[in-house]
Amino acid sequence: MAISDSLQATKHRIAAACVAAGRAPDAVRLLAVSKTFPASAVREAFAAGAQAFGENYVQEGLAKIEALVALRGRLEWHLIGPLQSNKTRPVAEQFDWVQSVDRLKIAERLSEQRPPELPPLNICLQVNISGEASKSGLLPAEVAPLARQVAALPRLKLRGLMAIPEPGPESTGQHRAMAALFDALNAQGLDMDTLSLGMSADLETAIAAGSTMVRIGTAVFGAR
Numbered sequence: 001m002a003i004s005d006s007l008q009a010t011k012h013r014i015a016a017a018c019v020a021a022g023r024a025p026d027a028v029r030l031l032a033v034s035k036t037f038p039a040s041a042v043r044e045a046f047a048a049g050a051q052a053f054g055e056n057y058v059q060e061g062l063a064k065i066e067a068l069v070a071l072r073g074r075l076e077w078h079l080i081g082p083l084q085s086n087k088t089r090p091v092a093e094q095f096d097w098v099q100s101v102d103r104l105k106i107a108e109r110l111s112e113q114r115p116p117e118l119p120p121l122n123i124c125l126q127v128n129i130s131g132e133a134s135k136s137g138l139l140p141a142e143v144a145p146l147a148r149q150v151a152a153l154p155r156l157k158l159r160g161l162m163a164i165p166e167p168g169p170e171s172t173g174q175h176r177a178m179a180a181l182f183d184a185l186n187a188q189g190l191d192m193d194t195l196s197l198g199m200s201a202d203l204e205t206a207i208a209a210g211s212t213m214v215r216i217g218t219a220v221f222g223a224r
């Protein structure tokens with residue numbers, strides 16, 4: 001299927017899931033996850049109406065940002081994969097969002113290294129909601145203290161939380177737990193607007209739980 005067709009089909013899936021959940025059809029943003037696909041695929045998706053793109057690997061993302069520099073300012077780049085402290089500078093300089101922050105040290109470096117002429121870097125804290133030892137992210141109890149510290153850093157804007165629930169039917173509880181954590185932190189005054197939850201296989205479950213951004217790779221670009 002052409003990228004423009006799969007993008008439209010995905011947008012319809014998102015809108016239908018919003019309606020089924022009693023939410024406005026435009027309540028959820030689509031992040032097109034372009035990891036492993038070439039810059040030409042990003043260009044095609046952009047031409048078909050995608051505006052925000054997610055990359056997992058710093059070097060690969062930077063290469064695509066460079067290749068598409070002519071579109072700078074018209075598309076938004078999100079880092080959604082692990083970030084080591086020796087790679088923070090180019091990320092602070094080139095990306096618009098980092099959704100995978102789970103340590104204060106990384107957040108401090110991103111804030112220090114964000115160029116003053118750019119708007120603050122948008123941040124989501126990654127939560128290990130499945131509790132699997134192999135997964136990165138904060139444990140739920142660790143989120144509130146780091147959220148307060150990140151919200152206080154001058155060159156960052158804390159936008160919300162990101163998680164990757166386990167695949168399979170038992171993960172519905174994990175989607176709901178993320179939404180509950182997000183609401184609880186906002187009730188404590190954190191003012192976050194983004195719950196980044198849901199991928200190709202679980203976007204309906206995520207939207208029913210309250211996701212505001214789904215990160216979709218396979219359903220837009222095809223199998224990796």
Ligand SMILES: *Cc1c(COP(=O)(O)O)cnc(C)c1O
Pocket residue numbers: 033035056080081164199200201215216217218219
């Ligand atoms: C790869 C990836 C996605 C997209 O997954 P699909 O199943 O291809 O939609 C979303 N979020 C993260 C963090 C990813 O690594």
